Amino acid sequence: MSQVFDGISLRDVAVELDGNAIVQGINLEFAPGSFTSLLGPSGCGKTTLLRVLAGLQQPSTGTVYSGDENITENTPAQRDCGMVFQTLALFPHLNVIDNVMFPLRRLKLPTTSMRERALDLLRMMHIEDVAVQPIDKISGGQAQRVAIARALAQGPHLLLLDEPFSALDAELRDELRTEIRVIQKKLGISVVMVTHDQEEAFTVSDKVVVMNAGCIEQVGSPSTLVLSPETQFVAKFVGRRNEINCYLNDGCLYQSQTSKLVASDVTPTTVSESNKYKVYFAPDAVVGSGEIEANVLFHRDAGGFPQICARCCGATIWLKNLWPDSPETIQFGLDMTKVFVFSDKQCE
């Protein structure tokens, strides 16, 4: 185990399980002191990648480096990382402090110093008052904090979090992710967090890795992903954008079903040989003047941001409400600075 952590990197990593490719062609770098989120839908291979980092899953091909050292064959014990599992995996037969002290047992430290270290961590996580409570007697938020404290007990350089806040209510989730970011900054460790929650990924991460079907779609800062999506998947997944099927004619985009003009002077991000494009736009990209037609389904307040749910060429879309008189049918256009056009991947 090296004393200086030079970051960890994955090079051409692929994992196959029972003949199925779970992840493939993964090249990633996790810098020292960075907070990275692996974001993607369920089953896209995020957790498998985290397990590769932890040493719990051997890659079928590719290598894992810690700095310049190849650690692909290293056991989890040799990886210098702490991990918080989705189920937390707190040992049910031990109380809170014993759970936190458990990783220290291997280091064969005197009991008093182990106890001191555990109490320090519990204090840092603000749960020293439940130190002697049995695990089944503490709340979900406290259990989460115990799991984080336990993962930090050995002083790892890399902390791996597998959807750690998915079972918590919104308020507690927000509180804990702020806290984990504060701790990460304070300890200067690297954190890799798996999540399918965009808000979670964007609020705490320096870098977000968007994954889909075992591959990396895009890596970047939260703002890069929002403002410059590079793939159709990222354009739709990040920001939960609306999607309209279109075709291109003389630099103008027309709706596939109605041939209504969607936008003019368009340069698509990717060119479609079959002339089938997808237009992605957020609810606030809508403008009042335009030819696109939609039938209003219902209105919602959305916490001070009134929106309309409408049906447009068979797709359900969400728009900023620019029609206070609640018409049944609306016509709208799009602010092209907030619109992303991609060739339809499924048709290529």
Place this chain on the structure above:
Amino acid sequence: MNKQQLPIAAPHLLLVLYCIIVSFAPLLFLFTTSVSTTDPLTGQVISYGLNNFQEVFYDTYYAVQIAYTVGLVSAITVVTLSMAVPLTLAIAKLKNVARSAWVVMLLASLALSEVLTAFAWQLLLSHSSGIPGWLSYLGIISGDKSWWPSFPAMFVVMVYFSLPIAMILLLPAIRRLDPFLIESAYTMGFSKIAVFFLILIPSLRGPIFQTAILTFLLNIGGFVISQQLGKPSDWMFAVFIADFMRTFNVPFAVALSFCLLIAVLLCLAVANLIFGRKPVETR
């Protein structure tokens, strides 16, 4: 009790009724029998008294036999569980089809009665048609003796008989165990052996204890395997009880049963005192 309270109380009343019919009434009847003295010819009760119990404790013979039986069954329980826990862990890790096949095999072996199991093992351990004969034929061992009746034969077969039951009892608990418990210990740098003893066994403490109790209770009253595969000196206490039943000395047999019951209850109480409480780490 009014009409509204009746549906709530009904299950409790049924439970009390069940206990009276299935436990207390037969126990009372047996106790009455144990303190009676019958005419050996007519079988009619002549008098009531503690004669049978006095006879049991006339010397240490029966006490030693009870101690031997409790010790033997405890050893069988320990050996059974020592094998059942790792084997069940291995089965629990298998894929559904393979695991189901194992469960079917375990259940199939449970379908055999104690008598059939004992008989099958007699054949297997006999020199004429079993393992000793084959090994002798291959020149691996010499001699022409069967391996039964003997203490090892009796012990092995009792473990064989208990093992599938213990595994079937442990399997649901082991399957419910969070697999990430083991992985999280690996990330903390613990070896497989350390994880087994420091995480798995303590986490499965409750189910292991319950299985141990059931295995113990299942074997304490067993006499077929003991009688069929053990020598008279190896026989368990239930064989004596059965013998007195066969010779129509029912009151004395019941008195012996009561003594065994009390010994078993004492053992269970002690085991519960030692293993039944939640462990408290004292660091």
